Structure formats: C-alpha cells, structure tokens
Amino acid sequence: MPTKIEKDSVTGHETTGHEWDGIRELNTPLPKWWVYVYIATVIWGIGMFVLYPAIPLGSWVTPGILGYSSRADAIAGVKEMAALHTTQMQEIGQKSFAEIEKNHDLMEVALTAGRITFANNCQPCHGPNGEGRVGYPALDTDVWRWGGSIEAIQQTITDGIRSNDPDARNSQMPNFGGDKLLTPDQINQVADYVISLYGKAKPNAATDAGAKLFADNCAPCHGAKGEGSREVGAPPLASHVHLYGDSREVVVAQITHPRMGVMPNWNKRLSPAMIKAVALYVHSLGGGE
Ligand code: HEC
Ligand code: HEC
Known part of the structure; x- marks a missing residue:
C-alpha cells in the first residue's frame, strides 16, 4: 500500500514511508564523519592497489609501481642478520672472555651460538643439558676433572682428552688388574x-x-x-x-681395567670463535668457577 513520505516531527528526519503497526521507519542520513572516512579508505585502497602488488594472476601478480616484494624484503633481512652475526662472531674471536662477559649483547650472541653448537656436537655424549651420561662427565656440576674456569674448558674443547691432537690433555690410570700391579x-x-x-x-x-x-x-x-x-x-x-x-x-x-674415556678435539671442526662461544655456554651450566 503506497504511503506518503513525510517528516518525523520529533527528529526532523524524513521517513522512508514504511510503517508497521503505526511505527514508521526513519530515513536517517549517514553521519558526515562516516562518509568522509569511507571516501578516504576507498582512495587509500586505490592508492595501495596502484603502488603495491595486488591482484594474483596464477604465478604472477600485478606488481605495483613501487616494485615492492616481501620475498626480497625477507632475503635482505636475512642477509643483514647474517652480516651482523659474522661481525659479532668475529668480535667474540678477538675479544677476551672478560670483555665478552661485560658486553651484554655479545654475551647473548655467544651463549645462543654456544647452546646451538652444544646441541649439535656435544649433546650425544654429555646429554641435552650437559647433565652427563655413564662414562661422559656431567658439565653442569662444580666437580671438574681438568678444570672449570672458562680458559680450562676452552682448552679441553680445543685439544680434547686422549684425542689424536698433539696438545691433547693426556693421562693414564695404571692398569692395576691387567698388568698385575695389584692382586x-x-x-x-x-x-x-x-x-x-x-x-x-x-x-x-x-x-x-x-x-x-x-x-x-x-x-x-x-x-x-x-x-x-x-x-x-x-x-x-x-x-x-x-x-x-x-x-x-x-x-x-x-x-x-681403567676405561680411559676419550674426548674429541674440536679445533679441526669448530672455529676458535665458536669454541669460545661453547666454552662460555658450558661455563654458564656449571658452578661458574
Ligand atoms: C664422543 C663423546 C664426546 C663428545 C662428542 C664430546 N665429549 Fe666432552 N668428554 C667426553 C669424555 C669421555 C670426557 C671425559 C674424559 C676424561 O677425562 O676421562 C669429556 C670431558 C669433557 C670436558 C672436561 C670436563 C672436566 O671435568 O674437566 C669438557 C669441558 C667437555 N668434555 C666438553 C665438551 C664439549 C663442549 C663438547 C662439544 C663441542 C664435547 N665435550 C663433546 C666425551 C665427549
Ligand atoms: C696416573 C694417575 C692415576 C693413578 C695412579 C690412579 N688413577 Fe684412578 N683415575 C685416573 C684417571 C685419569 C681417571 C679418569 C679415567 C677415565 O676417564 O676412565 C681415573 C678414574 C678413577 C675412578 C673412576 C672415578 C669416577 O668418577 O667414576 C676410580 C674409582 C679410580 N680412578 C680409582 C683409582 C684407584 C683406587 C687407584 C689406586 C689403586 C687409582 N685410581 C690410581 C688416574 C689415576
């Protein structure tokens, strides 16, 4: 049934002409601020569309006039991190342990690099957290056979124990039974x-x-x-x-029959800087001698 459009006496807005049981629907205009924001976002959207990659077309996308690519961005970021890592590892190689320990950022890099290297190389013998296994000493106690200072740990890792290295730490417990030194x-x-x-x-x-x-x-x-x-x-x-x-x-x-455990020398497998990082990590596990 056609109804006539009239103004609502309370709000002054036009009505839509729809009416149900005496309730009339007002034709309230959109608030001005909303309309402006809407227009602005449309313009913004078109702008982004023109500037950046937008429509995917199979293996290709419309590239946008800025030539931006998130892949190139990520690759650049990775290169930057790698360069930073290399310079920081160089610093770790050059600085003394005392200097590294005073430098919070460098110490963090050393402990992280040390933890990862430990997981990759040392964990099979010494356990995931350096807690040791039968025949492989725990590194998280303050009981040390060769020494628990960072320098002593560095030397143990570098040259090994009863390894093939000419500078290896070496000692033999006499074979008291096998050689009949004791009954x-x-x-x-x-x-x-x-x-x-x-x-x-x-x-x-x-x-x-x-x-x-x-x-x-x-x-x-x-x-x-x-x-x-x-x-x-x-x-x-x-x-x-x-x-x-x-x-x-x-x-x-x-x-x-003494068993005489062998600890490999790591000077052929890890860089001196990396050995320092692992030594700092191992030192951080124990009593901190
Ligand atoms: C193949 C097994 C093996 C691997 C791998 C190994 N170790 Fe050892 N490590 C030993 C053994 C065995 C000893 C004890 C030797 C001894 O003194 O009788 C030892 C001793 C040590 C000690 C001396 C502990 C002390 O009480 O003075 C340190 C420090 C150490 N290892 C660190 C490391 C680090 C760091 C790595 C990895 C880079 C590593 N080890 C990898 C077998 C291993
Ligand atoms: C020349 C030095 C030397 C002499 C002498 C010696 N030991 Fe040892 N002993 C060692 C070394 C080095 C180890 C570590 C060996 C290994 O990794 O197997 C060791 C390890 C041990 C262990 C194992 C410790 C552990 O943590 O499980 C025992 C027990 C031991 N010795 C007892 C003796 C007894 C008892 C005698 C005397 C009858 C003796 N040793 C004489 C050097 C010696």
Missing part, C-alpha cells in the same frame, strides 16, 4: 677404601691395609684424601659425582 684381594681392599671416601662402604670394610694401598698407589694422582688432581685429570673420588657409578663392582672394574 684381586688388594683391589677389593682398596675398592672398599675408595667407597668409604664417599660414605657408601659397609661398616669396617675399609681397613688399614686398604688405606695403605690407596696411599701408595692412588694418592699420587687422586690426592691423599681422594680430592683428585687436575694436573692429571684424576677425578675426585671423595665426591658424590661419579663418571662410571658408585657401586662396588664399578669401582673394582675401574681399578682392574
């Missing part, structure tokens, strides 16, 4: 004494004979009280940290 009885006695050093021996198992055997045969490397010696990489025996385990069988086996 099986004597080995049992000295083993009981060793176990008593970390409080796991049965009462009265540690005898004077065992103590004397230890003083004569073991103390020159492991120290009079089993405190260990870094000169020969002899681990502390009076300790709760053990390379091979703390059971009696393990101690007897080690005295009978």
Whole structure:
C-alpha cells in the first residue's frame, strides 16, 4: 500500500514511508564523519592497489609501481642478520672472555651460538643439558676433572682428552688388574677404601691395609684424601659425582681395567670463535668457577 513520505516531527528526519503497526521507519542520513572516512579508505585502497602488488594472476601478480616484494624484503633481512652475526662472531674471536662477559649483547650472541653448537656436537655424549651420561662427565656440576674456569674448558674443547691432537690433555690410570700391579684381594681392599671416601662402604670394610694401598698407589694422582688432581685429570673420588657409578663392582672394574674415556678435539671442526662461544655456554651450566 503506497504511503506518503513525510517528516518525523520529533527528529526532523524524513521517513522512508514504511510503517508497521503505526511505527514508521526513519530515513536517517549517514553521519558526515562516516562518509568522509569511507571516501578516504576507498582512495587509500586505490592508492595501495596502484603502488603495491595486488591482484594474483596464477604465478604472477600485478606488481605495483613501487616494485615492492616481501620475498626480497625477507632475503635482505636475512642477509643483514647474517652480516651482523659474522661481525659479532668475529668480535667474540678477538675479544677476551672478560670483555665478552661485560658486553651484554655479545654475551647473548655467544651463549645462543654456544647452546646451538652444544646441541649439535656435544649433546650425544654429555646429554641435552650437559647433565652427563655413564662414562661422559656431567658439565653442569662444580666437580671438574681438568678444570672449570672458562680458559680450562676452552682448552679441553680445543685439544680434547686422549684425542689424536698433539696438545691433547693426556693421562693414564695404571692398569692395576691387567698388568698385575695389584692382586684381586688388594683391589677389593682398596675398592672398599675408595667407597668409604664417599660414605657408601659397609661398616669396617675399609681397613688399614686398604688405606695403605690407596696411599701408595692412588694418592699420587687422586690426592691423599681422594680430592683428585687436575694436573692429571684424576677425578675426585671423595665426591658424590661419579663418571662410571658408585657401586662396588664399578669401582673394582675401574681399578682392574681403567676405561680411559676419550674426548674429541674440536679445533679441526669448530672455529676458535665458536669454541669460545661453547666454552662460555658450558661455563654458564656449571658452578661458574
Ligand atoms: C664422543 C663423546 C664426546 C663428545 C662428542 C664430546 N665429549 Fe666432552 N668428554 C667426553 C669424555 C669421555 C670426557 C671425559 C674424559 C676424561 O677425562 O676421562 C669429556 C670431558 C669433557 C670436558 C672436561 C670436563 C672436566 O671435568 O674437566 C669438557 C669441558 C667437555 N668434555 C666438553 C665438551 C664439549 C663442549 C663438547 C662439544 C663441542 C664435547 N665435550 C663433546 C666425551 C665427549
Ligand atoms: C696416573 C694417575 C692415576 C693413578 C695412579 C690412579 N688413577 Fe684412578 N683415575 C685416573 C684417571 C685419569 C681417571 C679418569 C679415567 C677415565 O676417564 O676412565 C681415573 C678414574 C678413577 C675412578 C673412576 C672415578 C669416577 O668418577 O667414576 C676410580 C674409582 C679410580 N680412578 C680409582 C683409582 C684407584 C683406587 C687407584 C689406586 C689403586 C687409582 N685410581 C690410581 C688416574 C689415576
């Protein structure tokens, strides 16, 4: 039914002419600000369309007159990061450990590079977080066989332990069983004494004979009280940290046939700067000697 268009007396707006049960629909105009914003966004959209890549056409897109490409942008960003990384690794190679530690940004780069290199190269032997495995020492304790200063760690990583490198850290625990330096009885006695050093021996198992055997045969490397010696990489025996385990069988086996773990030298595989970064990372795991 045609209705006539009239003005609403309250708002002054025109009505659309639609009416339901006496309720009339107003023809309220769009607010001015909204119309301007709308026109501005349309102009903005056309502008972007002309300037930037817009319509995808299979393997090609309309390129836009600025010639922008997000791929080129990303490649440039990666190149920039790589250049930054190279200069920072060069700095790590040139600076002393003390200088690197004072430089927050450089230290962050070193620890990140060290962590990644550790995961790629060291983790199979020393465990994901340097917690060690049987035969492979934990690097997150403050018990060190060769030394826990950054410089000592750097040297261990560079030249290795019993590796092929001429500068490798080297020492041999005598083969007390295989070379018949001690009888099986004597080995049992000295083993009981060793176990008593970390409080796991049965009462009265540690005898004077065992103590004397230890003083004569073991103390020159492991120290009079089993405190260990870094000169020969002899681990502390009076300790709760053990390379091979703390059971009696393990101690007897080690005295009978020492295993002599090998740690590879990394100077052929990692750059000196990268070795410094790993040394800083390993140092950050332990007691921080
Ligand atoms: C093939 C196994 C193996 C790999 C890989 C390996 N290590 Fe070792 N590492 C050893 C063994 C075994 C020892 C203990 C040798 C010994 O003194 O009897 C050792 C000892 C060490 C020590 C001396 C700990 C101390 O108490 O003084 C440090 C530090 C160390 N490794 C760091 C590293 C780092 C860093 C990497 C990676 C770049 C690495 N290792 C890779 C086997 C390995
Ligand atoms: C010439 C030095 C030397 C002498 C002497 C020596 N040791 Fe050792 N000992 C070492 C070294 C080096 C290691 C580490 C070896 C390895 O990685 O297998 C070691 C390791 C050990 C371990 C393993 C420690 C662990 O953390 O699991 C035990 C136990 C031990 N020695 C007991 C003895 C006893 C007992 C004697 C004397 C009967 C003795 N050693 C004499 C150098 C020595």
